[in-house]
Amino acid sequence: MTVSTVSPWFIRQPSTAHPSRIFCLPFSGAGASAFNGWPAALGDAEICPVQFPGRENRLAHPHYGTYENLADGLVEALSPTLDRPFALFGHCAGALPAFEAVVRLAARGLPGPECLFVSGQPAPHDASRDRMLAMSEPELRQEVETFLRGRGIDPRPDMIDMGLSVLLDDHAAAARYRRSEPVRLACPIVVVHWRDDPEVSLDELAGWRHYSDSVQFRVVAGGHYDFMDAPDELRDLLTTWR
Template sequence: MNSPQPRPKKPPRWLLRRPDPDAPARLFLFPYSGCGASMYQAWPRRIGAIDVCLIQPPARQNRIAEPHYGTYENMARELVDYLRPYLDRPFAFFGHCGGALPGIEVTRQLAAAGLPLPERVFVSGQVAPHDGPYSRLFELDRDGLRTELGHIITRLGGEPSGPLVEMGLEVLVNDLGANKQYAPGRISVPCAITALGWSEDAEIPTKLMGGWQDTSADCRSVELQGGHFEFLSAPPALLAEIRRDFGDVADVPAEQEQAVG
């Protein structure tokens, strides 16, 4: 009697939802340290004609049972393979603070593999790789990080209960570890960059973001109004910068933008 064949492993769920096959462009959003893709719940499903695609790393939310990726290099290696079918039209990456650097590493690995490159990488509230690692959170012990995580959960509209905080704490510690380890030095990214600072950001003041000018031949720096977490609400000024840098491909009336369900 033949032994039963092992069931094939399910592919990693790197995207929270399937990209729209009819969208003319895609924007992939990387979550903030300690969070999952649902942190972008207030963002629209479309920014103009751009399909908003939510990247979901392992070890959180619907991937809670999977091991952490360890380093940005490991994450990028898997993402490059997973995203290949979705790079068939103009696309870009967006990430804020600890979510900005994975987009840089994915771009570097796409270039090394000779694959399509993003039209632009939008880096928000983060220093350039050669100016880091930089974060106030690196100085906190587990109790301090636990308190910080409670504040993040509250900002996302959740209730920081004990079990939820403890699960998220391990993710936050590991995400910060990946940030600390990412030290590629002075790099040149083979695509355009938009460096987005925030006028009231006490975590990463805009004045610390000047190093992005050295990472790309086409780097545009912008300061928007608001604090470190302003991006969570998808303020119109931020969406306008994204549409501006995508160009004509983003052009549909703003009233056609669909809220995330």
């Protein structure tokens, strides 16, 4: 049985078959398919990949424009699903709208997550340091091609064009995002660092310690995009909040 309200924010509607849920947010330029390699559930928690507008099956939907707009839309989508404990997982830039959604849930007096997992992403007040924000369009095109080839895909030019279009819109939103001062969340934060990640160092994640009274830093084996394969070490970590 699924939640009665059908929402485009979920590629499959959250069900009532599990006592808890983990909502998963992808990185810039990506969609919910980033979690295709994940199981449908981890322990007693249903895995619920979130689909941002402007990509994949929501390609015709207007782009969200800013992380603030994205978080507002996500909170509306989450509202019918807050009937049981939940956590949020955001990888790379997906951690930022996840954080903003938690802020908005609290402001509206709605139930908040039991835990916020942030993976491979510096804290909100450090987000502008992302090296990719300074890249030119040709450099970003090369990033798209390199990513696809790294996933074992021999990309056609039109596939690269499509990926670049989404990435450019997402990066414009990332460039607009500013939060100069930390905001304390009521929930614990688990910060995931990938040991072989060339994009962000463990030191660059340290700013998250200002965002909750309970912040854990966990180092796991793998590179920046290895979360897509749901490695056992990450799976084990994502079951610790229940």
